[in-house]
Amino acid sequence: MKRSLAVAVLIVVSLPLWLEDYYQHIMILVCLFGYLGICWNILGGLAGQLSLGASLFFGAGAYTYSILHYREALPFGMSVGLAVLLVLILAIAIGIPTFRFGLSGVQFSMATIAFAEMARILVLHEPFLGAAEGFSLPFQSVYPSKLEYCYIIIALLVSAAVAFWWLEGRNAGLALKLVREHEATAEATGINARASKLAALCMSAAGIAIGGIFYAEYFLYLHPDSEFGFDVSVRIAAASIFGGRVSVLGPVIGSAILTPLAEGSRALVGVGGRGVHQIIHGLALIVACVFFPSGIVDGIRRVISEGLRRYHGRDA
Amino acid sequence: MLAQALLSGLIMGGIYALVSIGLTLIFGVLKIVNFAHGDFVMLGMFLAYSCFRQWGLHPFNSALIAFPVFFVVGFLIERGLIEKTHRREQDIQIILTLGIAAVIQGLCTFLFTPAFRTVTVTGLAEVVSIGSLVISKAKLFGFLAAVLFTCLFVAILKFTSLGRAVRASADNPVGALLVGIDLPFVRSTAFALGIATVGMAGALVMPFLNVSPEVGALFTLRAFVIVVLGGMGSIQGTLAASLCIGLLESMGAALLSDSLKQLPIFFVFVVALYLRGSGDIDPEIKSYQPSALDLRR
Numbered sequence: 001m002k003r004s005l006a007v008a009v010l011i012v013v014s015l016p017l018w019l020e021d022y023y024q025h026i027m028i029l030v031c032l033f034g035y036l037g038i039c040w041n042i043l044g045g046l047a048g049q050l051s052l053g054a055s056l057f058f059g060a061g062a063y064t065y066s067i068l069h070y071r072e073a074l075p076f077g078m079s080v081g082l083a084v085l086l087v088l089i090l091a092i093a094i095g096i097p098t099f100r101f102g103l104s105g106v107q108f109s110m111a112t113i114a115f116a117e118m119a120r121i122l123v124l125h126e127p128f129l130g131a132a133e134g135f136s137l138p139f140q141s142v143y144p145s146k147l148e149y150c151y152i153i154i155a156l157l158v159s160a161a162v163a164f165w166w167l168e169g170r171n172a173g174l175a176l177k178l179v180r181e182h183e184a185t186a187e188a189t190g191i192n193a194r195a196s197k198l199a200a201l202c203m204s205a206a207g208i209a210i211g212g213i214f215y216a217e218y219f220l221y222l223h224p225d226s227e228f229g230f231d232v233s234v235r236i237a238a239a240s241i242f243g244g245r246v247s248v249l250g251p252v253i254g255s256a257i258l259t260p261l262a263e264g265s266r267a268l269v270g271v272g273g274r275g276v277h278q279i280i281h282g283l284a285l286i287v288a289c290v291f292f293p294s295g296i297v298d299g300i301r302r303v304i305s306e307g308l309r310r311y312h313g314r315d316a
Numbered sequence: 317m318l319a320q321a322l323l324s325g326l327i328m329g330g331i332y333a334l335v336s337i338g339l340t341l342i343f344g345v346l347k348i349v350n351f352a353h354g355d356f357v358m359l360g361m362f363l364a365y366s367c368f369r370q371w372g373l374h375p376f377n378s379a380l381i382a383f384p385v386f387f388v389v390g391f392l393i394e395r396g397l398i399e400k401t402h403r404r405e406q407d408i409q410i411i412l413t414l415g416i417a418a419v420i421q422g423l424c425t426f427l428f429t430p431a432f433r434t435v436t437v438t439g440l441a442e443v444v445s446i447g448s449l450v451i452s453k454a455k456l457f458g459f460l461a462a463v464l465f466t467c468l469f470v471a472i473l474k475f476t477s478l479g480r481a482v483r484a485s486a487d488n489p490v491g492a493l494l495v496g497i498d499l500p501f502v503r504s505t506a507f508a509l510g511i512a513t514v515g516m517a518g519a520l521v522m523p524f525l526n527v528s529p530e531v532g533a534l535f536t537l538r539a540f541v542i543v544v545l546g547g548m549g550s551i552q553g554t555l556a557a558s559l560c561i562g563l564l565e566s567m568g569a570a571l572l573s574d575s576l577k578q579l580p581i582f583f584v585f586v587v588a589l590y591l592r593g594s595g596d597i598d599p600e601i602k603s604y605q606p607s608a609l610d611l612r613r
Contacts (some may be wrong), residue, residue: 275425
């Protein structure tokens with residue numbers, strides 16, 4: 001198991017070196033949405049709070065960083081720090097009342113949508129943030145080729161995966177799982193459910209904000225409809241839900257399946273076939289819900305173990 | 317100026333009532349979280365648009381076609397997809413309906429391109445003036461039709477045996493089964509009815525609203541705002557909330573600015589969620605459901 005994992009990691013890490021430009025781009029997107037999915041999963045999977053407003057943190061991170069770094073000419077580290085700080089403040093400001101009033105399930109999802117939409121409308125209105133024209137970063141990107149971006153996002157992905165894995169096994173992770181399964185029991189065992197959920201929201205938001213900063217640096221153009229839009233939130237959530245919400249691997253596999261499907265169909269069918277990627281995305285979600293409600297990773301695992309059982313059964 | 321905003325808000329409120337009364341049934345009563353709701357409005361608009369382009373059919377006539385078409389579509393979707401998620405957590409339903417929404421949106425983008433489309437009906441282009449107030453005929457007739465169909469819908473829910481069955485199975489699924497109500501059939505029919513009214517609403521608004529594949533999400537969000545604000549499942553509440561949201565939107569546009577007109581809606585939405593916030597929607601009914609379905613199978 002360990003050896004196969006090492007081989008897989010080696011292949012993935014060497015992949016950008018011999019891929020063409022376009023495939024490097026796809027790989028960056030796969031890793032980006034895998035990374036965002038893992039971050040989303042801290043709140044959505046571990047804590048079981050289905051957030052559909054991840055775009056709020058994504059957009060806030062991207063916008064704050066770009067404006068501080070490029071318009072106000074603050075140093076890189078400081079801009080990133082301030083962007084993450086702002087997103088944390090946002091997350092706390094949203095999280096405290098939301099969990100205080102006991103919003104969970106659908107109501108939590110709807111509240112997150114509402115907050116993200118409010119942010120989108122405000123940014124779309126505010127001339128300081130570029131309003132409907134969007135915000136363009138200097139056309140000269142920091143790195144000359146896609147290779148560097150590829151490795152940056154792989155590094156982010158791996159560190160997020162390790163962090164998630166570490167969190168999952170610790171008391172804090174177990175507490176979150178218990179809150180997800182049964183909040184009253186969690187409270188009875190002395191876990192502060194509200195504080196755990198708030199912590200999960202903050203971690204998730206900070207991670208997503210860093211993803212937003214990467215996105216800004218890579219695409220060099222920000223627009224309220226694409227950064228704060230509902231589509232981004234759904235895309236982030238879809239990657240981890242399709243892959244499986246309880247494991248580290250889920251979002252990565254989910255993104256590795258969904259992103260190439262969406263991008264590939266966009267490239268294959270061309271401009272005439274606009275909307276095809278949405279259809280594929282939607283169909284993938286529907287299939288996942290009807291056949292693999294606990295995610296594709298779990299589904300595959302179950303199919304394999306079922307096959308093995310049959311195989312051995314016939315042998316015996 | 318303010319009176320004009322009030323009037324147009326009221327008119328839009330009437331339209332929203334027809335859109336969200338279907339969601340009241342689906343989300344408030346049946347507890348199906350349908351995030352594809354607004355996309356069916358959009359689909360209805362495109363139906364009316366293509367009927368108009370192809371055969372010159374008046375959008376109000378298309379509304380009558382839309383009803384049976386969307387009824388069948390809704391029935392099939394409930395039977396084929398949503399029913400499979402009844403026993404599961406609501407998260408799965410949210411994702412499933414988001415998937416359905418994406419498919420509808422993608423399909424419309426594929427068929428009609430993302431451009432905005434309009435329909436100009438000759439008889440409805442002029443305006444009616446009441447004193448100093450002006451209202452376009454298209455909006456006025458759309459409003460009247462919406463009010464009529466909303467009343468019809470409410471009457472069905474209140475006075476027919478189907479309506480009684482729907483309300484009974486929402487109140488207490490086990491009890492409904494015991495008195496001989498075919499629960500899955502009633503659920504599918506009610507869902508189909510909700511979708512049918514929404515498709516019809518789409519056709520009715522076509523003469524005065526632009527349609528593009530992206531307008532669906534806006535309708536979905538508005539409809540959820542209205543249903544939550546109206547108390548999830550209360551018909552009177554939904555009607556009142558529709559008018560409130562219509563007014564809020566037009567006042568927002570008049571007092572703030574056109575680009576900020578939706579801000580107050582979401583603000584009110586969040587406040588409404590906080591004030592109502594009590595975790596899952598009716599946990600008691602949720603825990604009833606599996607056993608009720610087990611009885612049948």
